[in-house]
Amino acid sequence: MAVQREWLDRDFYADLGVASDASAADIKKAYRKLAAQLHPDRNPGDSAAEERFKKVSEANSVLSDTAKRKEYDEARALMSSGRYRGGDSFGGGGFGGGGGGYTTTGGFDMGDLGDLFGGAASGGGGGFDLGDLLGGMGRSRGRTQQQQSQRPRRGNDLQAETTLNFRDAVTGNTIRLEVTSPSPCTSCHGSGAKSGTSPRTCPSCNGTGFIHRDQGHFGFAEPDPECQGTGTRIDKPCAQCSGTGVQVRKRSINVKIPVGVEDGQRIRLTGQGEAGRRGAPSGDLYVTVHVTPDPVFTRSGHDLKVTLPVSISELVLGATVSVPTLDGTVGVKIPPNTADGRVLRLKGRGVPKRAGGKGDLLVTVKVAVPPKLDDAALDAMKTYAEAEKAAGFDPRADWGR
Incomplete structure (x- = not known):
């Protein structure tokens, strides 16, 4: 799993108002409280609350996932130790935008990385894979997460709750659920291009989003400046979503409740979560069912x-x-x-x-x-x-x- 580059610029614990050693239960409790306060349904027209709601949701999606949280903590520990130096790109003059190639004097200490993550790293060796640590840099090509983050990404999963009476839960039913979340733009249908037009493959990178160059023993991938690393070009962006393909709106979803569902059970609705940017797949929606007691049964x-x-x-x-x-x-x-x-x-x-x-x-x-x-x-x-x-x-x- 690759650490998202923008994760390193965010303090997800601060977003949720919890300590870095908070338990999973504390994180869940904090998220539910903030999500209830900041939900767009409770703050119509409040763009600040809507933006805060997005940040809280993203923080929860990382910290509530054991694997993601572990990777996030390890990467931040590396940065705070001083072994990672640089601004918007990795390693100062190393991976990314304006620099040349890889350096061991102003960026990563490969020996320290090997000690921390169990790799056999050395200046030019092949034992330690930076791609495993910092987000899909490519086993031999050093693709940075800043580059990768510009690619279309799958949307986040969403959580919702519903309450059923006992008999509907036992016999099954279809209910209608109202959800407010980032959804595919109704004008461009998620493509990001103005209605009647379509994104086209970037000719300079053939749709990969990267241009490659070799320097010494290393090969490097840099975001294609012609398409900003997206792999596509939109000549006429959709005005309604500013070319993202996503807009926050309320939508109704028919949820089929299976027979015999029990109190506290979660139902997964594939592809009904947050929309992916620029046509990427949507996340999933998880609906937690609460069942009211029956006076007889x-x-x-x-x-x-x-x-x-x-x-x-x-x-x-x-x-x-x-x-x-x-x-x-x-x-x-x-x-x-x-x-x-x-x-x-x-x-x-x-x-x-x-x-x-x-x-x-x-x-x-x-x-x-x-x-x-x-x-x-x-x-x-x-x-x-x-x-x-x-x-x-x-x-x-x-x-x-």
């Missing part, structure tokens, strides 16, 4: 659970009662002398499975005690209690032993 995997209130007489004498399911009510037979708390299983009445079939419905019977009885019912209960004793029934006969 709970679930355990693909099984549904429900508690069924019954009377003492229904347990003793047996009965057929109505039980709710996802598809309506069904009759359930309670056998005579059923114990309170017994679980009755209804096959195939649970949560649908993506591979086909359904889980089960687990019905727990629970005695409901009447809050008040009339005189006739009380007399009948007393008569029953006497008959119970006469039969020798003791509910606590084995209790406590």
